[in-house]
Structures are given as structure tokens and as C-alpha cells.
Amino acid sequence: MKQAIIIITLLLHVLWSCNKGIEADNQYLRGRLFLLDTITQSSNGIPIANRKVLLTIPGDSLNYLYSTKTDADGYFSFTLLADGQNEFILRTFDSTKGYIYQSRKEVKRGQTNVVLVEQLDETLQNGFVLKTTDESGNSLQGTKVYFYKSLSLAVQNSPAGAVDSFMSIKDGKLYKLRVTPGLYYVNALKTIDTATFQRSLKQIIIPSTGFLYDSIQLNRKITNYRNGFTLVVMDSLGGFVPNASVYLYNSQVLAASNSPLGVFESFPTDNLGKKTRYDLPAGDYYINVSKVLSDTIVYHSLVNKLVLPSSGFINDTIIVKRKR
Template sequence: MCKKNTPLLLVAVLIYTIVSSCTKTDKKLYLRGRLFVSDEILLGKKDLPLAQKRVLLVDNENDSLNFLYSDTTDIEGYFLFNLLNDNKDHYTVRFTDTINGYRYFGSQPVARGEENILLTIRLDNSTLNYIKISSQDTAGGGIPNAKVSFFTSSVLAQLGDTTAATLVGTADGYGDFVTYKLKPGTYYVNSQKSVDTMKFEKLAQEVQIERGKPIISILQLTRIK
């Protein structure tokens, strides 16, 4: 009985070997992954999948101009490079683009056949207009939760009507308010804080915001009533 079944067994082993070989070969023709953005500064999100974004496959991570293949992520952020017809075993997946006017970038080394690539992109801080407003009392202590307002006109700032402000925010527990969202230019900043019946403020302090240059401005509030 064993001798009679030997040819069938050999055929089965041969078929399995061929199928396995083809499967392994086919698998190496694919690269699959998912694109995420991690930005708690502007988007307030961490590991958010990105849909309809172009991802590039390159063979030299230092080459910012050329690429081998490109793919657009689906609604869940997945991308797929298939039928890779070169002999390379290692690549880099890369993303560089703007989101809401801000530049994001990221890259990840990958190997042929990977199916669970995680490409996380981050905000390019070097192009941001960083400004920190530090609200302090006359002794130099931070004033927590002070209301900070940015105006493009000193007249509007003196009036103190926050509905005319370009940006309004609240300082943290140390009296600091940080933003990246303002365009370069000249602004007039108000900082105000009420404690029971007392009110402290500093109005229309001029600040100059420049692209990519961090600015720290101290506003010393005085009691007005």
C-alpha cells in the first residue's frame, strides 16, 4: 500500500512546494503599510490615519527629488506598492507635503515583502511661527489662566474687544501661552486676568513674528481696579 501511494505523495509534495514557492515569490512583490500623522501642536492629534495622501517609494532616502513608485492612501490611510519589478530588497517609504498650509514629513526604511509598515509623519517645526506670551505680575511671577488676545491694530487692542482679535487664548498654569498659528507680521497683544473684584491687564504690547524664528514676549500686568 505504501509503495502504491508513493507517487501520489510525491506529486502532492511537488504541488505544495510549487504553490509555496509561488506564494513566497508573489509576497515579495508587495509592500503594504499605513500612513499616520502625529501632531499635538496644530492638529491636536496623535497617530491619526491619513486618507488620500501620496506616499513615495524610493531607493535612496537622501534623494529628495526622485522616486520609484507612488501610491495614494485609501480612506483608512493604507498604501500598497505591488508588482515591484526591480531586484532591490530594501527601500524607503517617504511622505513630504503640506496639510492646512503646514509642512509635514516622514520616512521609514522597509524591506521587500513587508506588509505592516507604519509610516508616521510629523510637523516641520522649522517653518513655524512660534511665539510664547508670558503673563507676569509686577514681581515677575506667572499669572495662570490669563486671557491673551492678538490684534493687528494697536487701536483695536486698546479698545479690548476680543471679537476683533485675530487670535484669543488662555495661558497655562504658569502664565504661558504658546501658539504656532499666526502668520508673520506685527501684532499687538493684550493679557488680562480678573480675580474676584480685581482686574489686571497689559494692553497693546507690540510683537513681531517672523517665520521660523521663536519669539518670547513677557507681558507685565498691572492692577487697574
């Protein structure tokens, strides 16, 4: 028993001496690895777990002294570093979903709070990051963007002639990596209610390596409408009726029959019970409106006449009542 205690005491002394020597000689390097990628994902400083971290000597990019892996919280640590070497380079390299990520940082022996940031590598891949905005600089999410290699096809503005097409996402952003480099002509279109924003023939040059960062400013298109109408659907208490079904007929007889087969055009009202239509043939129209709340509760209004002129606009309000 006494002999076992002596052995354990000696082992603890040796471990304490080793750790003390490591700390005293700055034979360690500790830090944490983070991911910064606001292009392909919304990662603005997320710790990276289980990633291999290499420790190299400046001037030698092919070999490494030590390697380790980050823990579940992105922390890493190197100990017992080579004697006589005080400056090092930390590196990581990885491919996720086909995208290449890399980090590099110059460090010195004994540092304990190294922040290593991994980002998309711009030396081994190319691409673009574009943002669609209006004239005031506000982002336009949901913008349709078409890429053309041919100027004549871009002038025709036919989606069929585009070599690629995109829809801008949150904050009006669109991106693509691993793109054929060269000159492109870009057309963009965004419709908000009755307003149309567009941009034609913007030229961009995508490099063979690195990312192109640019913006596409869309201007509001001024459209001269010949005629049209705006309908507002309300209930008997004066409340707006959203998502009501509106049926447009050009025959009073068909409107009276309330048959969907004779409908000239149909559309729902918006969140404020409103709908606007432009450039319709002039003449007499008859409008039926229905709003179904349940199997037994239906509000409607039938055969509302609207006379649409060849030039000019009509504003009308239709009151729906509960069907008995």
C-alpha cells in the same frame, strides 16, 4: 469537471508560489500613516485615510518608483519592489485648509511595521506659535494679543494701530501661518475679575520660513483705586444670589420709582452673588436689586442707601425677599 479542478489547482499553486517568493525575498513594505498636528488642531497621532504615499530612491526627490493610498485606517502596503534596491524613502505631501503637510522616512526592504508621521511643513511655509502665561507659568486663555509693526503705535497701545490681533485659545495658545516675516512688537492684555495682566512691547522676529515658537509672560498690573464698594446679595436664608440684577441710582426719588430710565449704572452679580466697583464719584447712592426666577416668582430689595466716600471702600450685604 476534472479539467476545471486541474486548472484551479494550478492557479492556486502559482499564487502560492508568488506570495511565497515575495515574502522570502522581502519584496514588500508595509506601514501606517499618522497625523501629528498640535498647532492648528488637536491631532496627536491620528491615522490618515485615503492619503497618497510615494516610494522613492534616496537622492532622487523628483521621481518615485511606486505610489499607493492608505486605507480607511491609515495602513499602506507596497509589493514587488525593484530588484537590487534595498533602501527607500517614503513620502507624503498634502495641503489641508491651506496648510502644507509633509512626511519623510528612510526605510528598508521587508519592513512591516513602518510608522510614517505627517506634520506641518516648516520648509515651505512660515508662522508663529505663541503661548500666553502669567508670572507662575500658568496658561492664560482668552488673552487679547495685538501685533504692531510700528514701535510708536505699540507704545500708544491702541488696538486701532495694530496690524493684527488675536485671542489666545485653549492652553493660552495662539498661532498663525503664512505671516509677513520681520520684526513685530506685541502687546497682550488679560482681565480676570478685578485683576489685570499685561505685557507691552515684546519683540518677536518671524522668519521667512519655519515657525517661531515663543511665550508671552503677562505680569499682574498693580492698580491703585481711589474708592469703591463690594456688594453681596443674599436671600433671607443666607444663600448667595447669583446673577441678580443690581441697579445703582444717585437719586432716592428715582430709586423709589424703580424705573430703569433713571439708573446711573446696572450690573449682574457673579456666581457668588458678589459685585465690586471701583472709582465712582463720591456721594449717596441708592441700590435696587432684583432676581427673577419665573413669571410669578421674583425676589427684590429696594432703595438701599450706600454712602461712598471720596477715598475708601465700602462692603455691604443686601438681603432680597420674595415679592408678594
